Amino acid sequence: MSMSTDLAAGIAPVEPESRVRNQARTQxxxxxxxxxxxxxxxxxxxxxxxxxxxxxxxxxxxxxxxxAHFAKSIDLYTKDIVFTIGIVGLSTLLIAIVAIAIAGYLTxxxxxxxxxxxxxxxxxPLFIPFVVAGQVMRTFLAKNGLLNHVLIGTGLIEPxxxxxxxxxRGIVVAFVWKQxxxxxxxxxxxxxxxxxxxxxxxxxxxxxxxxxxxxxxxPQVRGTLLVGLVLSFVTMLSVLSVPLMxxxxxxxxxxxxxxxxxxTLSDYAVANALCLISLLLAAVGAAFYLRHAxxxxxxx
Amino acid sequence: xxxxxxxxxxxxxxxxxxxxxxxxxxxxxxxxxxxxxxxxLWAFAExxxxxxxxxxxxxxxxxxxxxxxRGNAIGSLGTSVWIALLTxxxxxxxxxxxxxxxxxxxxxxxxxxxxxxxxxxxxxNLPVYVNIAQVFYQIGLAGTVTGVVLVHASHGLVLAxxxxxxxxAAVDGSLEEAARNMGASPWxxxxxxxxxxxxxxxxxxxxxxxxxxxxxxxxxxxxxVPDVTTLPLLMFNASMGGNYQIASITALLLLVPSxxxxxxxxxxxxxxxxxxxxx
Numbered sequence: 001m002s003m004s005t006d007l008a009a010g011i012a013p014v015e016p017e018s019r020v021r022n023q024a025r026t027q028x029x030x031x032x033x034x035x036x037x038x039x040x041x042x043x044x045x046x047x048x049x050x051x052x053x054x055x056x057x058x059x060x061x062x063x064x065x066x067x068a069h070f071a072k073s074i075d076l077y078t079k080d081i082v083f084t085i086g087i088v089g090l091s092t093l094l095i096a097i098v099a100i101a102i103a104g105y106l107t108x109x110x111x112x113x114x115x116x117x118x119x120x121x122x123x124x125p126l127f128i129p130f131v132v133a134g135q136v137m138r139t140f141l142a143k144n145g146l147l148n149h150v151l152i153g154t155g156l157i158e159p160x161x162x163x164x165x166x167x168x169r170g171i172v173v174a175f176v177w178k179q180x181x182x183x184x185x186x187x188x189x190x191x192x193x194x195x196x197x198x199x200x201x202x203x204x205x206x207x208x209x210x211x212x213x214x215x216x217x218x219p220q221v222r223g224t225l226l227v228g229l230v231l232s233f234v235t236m237l238s239v240l241s242v243p244l245m246x247x248x249x250x251x252x253x254x255x256x257x258x259x260x261x262x263x264t265l266s267d268y269a270v271a272n273a274l275c276l277i278s279l280l281l282a283a284v285g286a287a288f289y290l291r292h293a294x295x296x297x298x299x300x
Numbered sequence: 301x302x303x304x305x306x307x308x309x310x311x312x313x314x315x316x317x318x319x320x321x322x323x324x325x326x327x328x329x330x331x332x333x334x335x336x337x338x339x340x341l342w343a344f345a346e347x348x349x350x351x352x353x354x355x356x357x358x359x360x361x362x363x364x365x366x367x368x369x370r371g372n373a374i375g376s377l378g379t380s381v382w383i384a385l386l387t388x389x390x391x392x393x394x395x396x397x398x399x400x401x402x403x404x405x406x407x408x409x410x411x412x413x414x415x416x417x418x419x420x421x422x423x424x425n426l427p428v429y430v431n432i433a434q435v436f437y438q439i440g441l442a443g444t445v446t447g448v449v450l451v452h453a454s455h456g457l458v459l460a461x462x463x464x465x466x467x468x469a470a471v472d473g474s475l476e477e478a479a480r481n482m483g484a485s486p487w488x489x490x491x492x493x494x495x496x497x498x499x500x501x502x503x504x505x506x507x508x509x510x511x512x513x514x515x516x517x518x519x520x521x522x523x524x525v526p527d528v529t530t531l532p533l534l535m536f537n538a539s540m541g542g543n544y545q546i547a548s549i550t551a552l553l554l555l556v557p558s559x560x561x562x563x564x565x566x567x568x569x570x571x572x573x574x575x576x577x578x579x
Binding site: 114231245259 | 518
């Protein structure tokens with residue numbers, strides 16, 4: 001290998017400056033040519049519909065500008081908007097707690113068998129689609145579901161107090177069950193690539209594991225945690241199947257209302273206004289991440 | 301246990317810790333597998349009424365119904381796999397050149413382009429599906445396989461570009477240089493050096509796109525109606541119709557590739573590729 005490169009270096013003529021510049025220009029054009037098809041697909045089938053949604057939300061029947069669709073959305077669906085924020089916010093919080101606990105144990109756990117078992121265990125739901133998670137929870141959390149039978153069997157609740165959890169709780173459980181492994185995977189990966197000398201030093205000085213986790217490990221992987229949580233937050237905002245299957249009646253999530261406005265009433269205007277409101281919510285989530293990214297860039 | 305021996309503490313001190321650990325792991329195992337077990341029970345239940353804890357009869361009646369030659373499930377499975385394959389071909393055909401350009405060529409506005417490919421993951425998809433469905437309805441693509449493939453591909457493409465770009469970036473550039481210095485044309489160099497070395501990462505992105513398409517629900521729900529029924533849609537309809545056995549069997553069919561991929565994902569997506577994502 002080294003001989004052939006030496007040989008090539010010896011033979012290759014020194015490149016004149018103009019040729020280098022030409023090469024850079026060719027490379028730039030080649031780059032554009034290679035990237036254009038992919039960008040076109042994203043522009044046509046993603047950006048354009050997004051713009052149409054924003055336009056549709058403000059357009060009156062006669063083509064003029066109006067805020068009536070937003071007024072109607074707020075009038076009809078304020079409860080559902082609050083419900084959506086509550087569900088997605090609570091789920092994000094629980095996902096953060098679960099992910100920190102599991103990833104923390106995977107990084108700092110001292111029982112190799114416990115760590116190996118947890119690593120094998122936690123990610124089963126990772127690629128299970130939301131629609132299947134919805135169906136799974138529909139059976140598990142029902143009044144006659146396995147959860148209630150186990151709770152009754154172990155004596156934790158009375159048979160008569162068994163109730164269906166297929167309401168807001170069911171949605172939260174389905175969301176956390178499905179999304180927590182994803183955030184944990186990202187977080188555990190980031191923690192594994194950290195320099196371990198600080199951790200070892202703190203452990204040797206007698207710091208308990210929870211202090212090492214919150215004082216040393218977590219601050220270094222905050223960015224990764226935020227990315228995972230923001231992506232989960234945005235994903236959960238636009239899941240339709242889980243709320244439709246677990247809790248379709250009012251109050252419910254905005255996605256269900258959007259589907260109802262379209263399938264039943266063909267009312268695209270109010271549907272688009274609701275969509276824009278959920279985009280705003282996602283933007284709030286993304287702003288959290290951006291603020292962190294800016295802080296990090298300034299600190300670096 | 302080894303630390304107990306080393307420090308000379310009696311092994312009894314570790315018993316409460318070991319007990320808590322076992323209890324927590326068992327609890328997590330129940331939370332993860334309990335719902336899946338419940339699904340499995342429903343898939344084989346012939347009769348299951350309210351007060352009884354377990355199904356009254358087990359059997360394969362519903363399996364025969366699902367897999368009947370004239371049954372909907374086989375048709376939906378075929379549609380789903382066909383759509384997913386087309387989505388993979390289309391996505392990779394545009395994502396591989398884009399990923400290569402992002403990883404290897406000097407591009408102006410590279411950051412902005414990467415951001416554009418992040419957009420579909422970072423924005424709620426419902427507005428997109430709703431409006432693309434309306435556009436497709438006007439141009440006759442609603443309810444067609446082509447329409448559904450385009451919607452799936454516009455989403456899968458993004459993942460594919462990111463993973464492909466990371467896979468190309470992880471290829472050692474000196475190997476390509478050596479090939480070029482020995483007289484290989486850019487195309488020969490790409491075909492015989494770069495592509496084979498990036499293949500595992502590209503394979504991973506193909507599987508990701510395939511699974512995403514196979515599992516996709518919301519986009520198909522709006523764009524596919526009324527003629528394209530994929531497996532997730534069939535499962536949803538069965539579940540909403542109260543037929544838990546059919547829904548559970550269909551859900552199991554969808555679970556097999558998801559869990560299979562979860563178990564092997566790290567073999568395809570090595571940490572050196574993962575470290576390059578977003579660079």
